[in-house]
Amino acid sequence: MRILFLTPGFPENEQDTTCIPALQDFMAAFARLHPEAVAGVIAFxxxxxxxxxxxxxxxxxxxGGRGAPKLRRLNTWLQALRQAHRIHRQNPITLVHSFWLSECALVGQWLSRWWGVPHVATIMGQDVRPTNRYLKRLNLSRMAVACGSPHSAAHFRKATGREVTRIIHWGLEPALLLPPTNSPDRDIDLLGVGALTPLKNYSLFVExxxxLKEDFPRIRAVLIGDGPERARLEQMIAEHHLGKHLRLTGHLPRPEVGRYMQRSRILVHPSTFEAQAHVFxxxxxxxxxxxxxxxxxxxFPERIYLCREPGDFSRxxxxxxxxxxxxxxxxxxSMERTVEEYWQLYPTELQPYRRTKE
Known part of the structure; x- marks a missing residue:
């Protein structure tokens, strides 16, 4: 089996730990377990x-698309197609696996049709929502669609009227993480990790x-991440006089995030939407x-408390x-188990193509 992977983004080197950590875990585990099957990765x-x-x-x-809009994006797709055909000529591809139901899935759909090979697409985030314009351009009946949670599968059903092919929960690759600690000595009470965007809803974190400061005058909180909401959050921190209690760190490398997690008691995650929430x-x-x-x-409901309304977070x-x-x-x-579940899915998608060729 020879698999070509398509993704909007990929780490530029092994020190780039912040670019899509879940995908890094997946590809690291896949390359370790099935190196002969990885034909390559094309990052748009x-x-x-x-x-x-x-x-x-x-x-x-x-x-090197750099998120170029409209017609300039077509040039990125042409670059991806040229590279895909180059790889295919050197050693034929037997399966295309794209991430996100977006441009990568669209190009993957074209390659699947041209080469006569199956196509597996993985839902990764907001691509499952009805606002994703690519959903109407994809022939979902001609690809296997996998996702990482029942929550994501439900959104896919609502947006498309279709069921996902398989739910495959994503794990972790411990080799890319710091050693865990069971120590009760933790000096950070609340931790937030994520992009500072309206969707992540970190104004509720500040509130x-x-x-809690009223009951815990020495409370200490840290919010890791950056984004368009940062200035508003800094203003809220000043208005609530939280300068000694809540610190914004900005964007941090993944190992540094791990060090903060080792020191923290509770992850507070007020996001209004997640496909699978790898951070949990x-x-x-x-x-x-x-x-x-x-x-x-x-x-793991024993350790994850779910809130129905904003006041539940403080309670x-x-x-x-x-x-x-x-x-x-x-x-x-482990991500090893995730990879093996995909490895079991691939042959079921290859079989109809084998019968057609026979």
Missing amino acids: QYPYTRGAYRWRGVEVYAC TVAR KEALYYGMWVVSYDVGHVP ITRNLLSRTPEHRSVLLK
């Missing part, structure tokens, strides 16, 4: 510089810290508790901070 938009390079033994070609699994791996809306994949975190819960590392699933 990022890295921004066009060219070929190797990442953990994987051949990667960056189209939660402000409410990392928080549990580092021994944290999680407080969130009912989004993404909630695989639940107050209860957790009032006692001393254990901080036990939980690896819910």
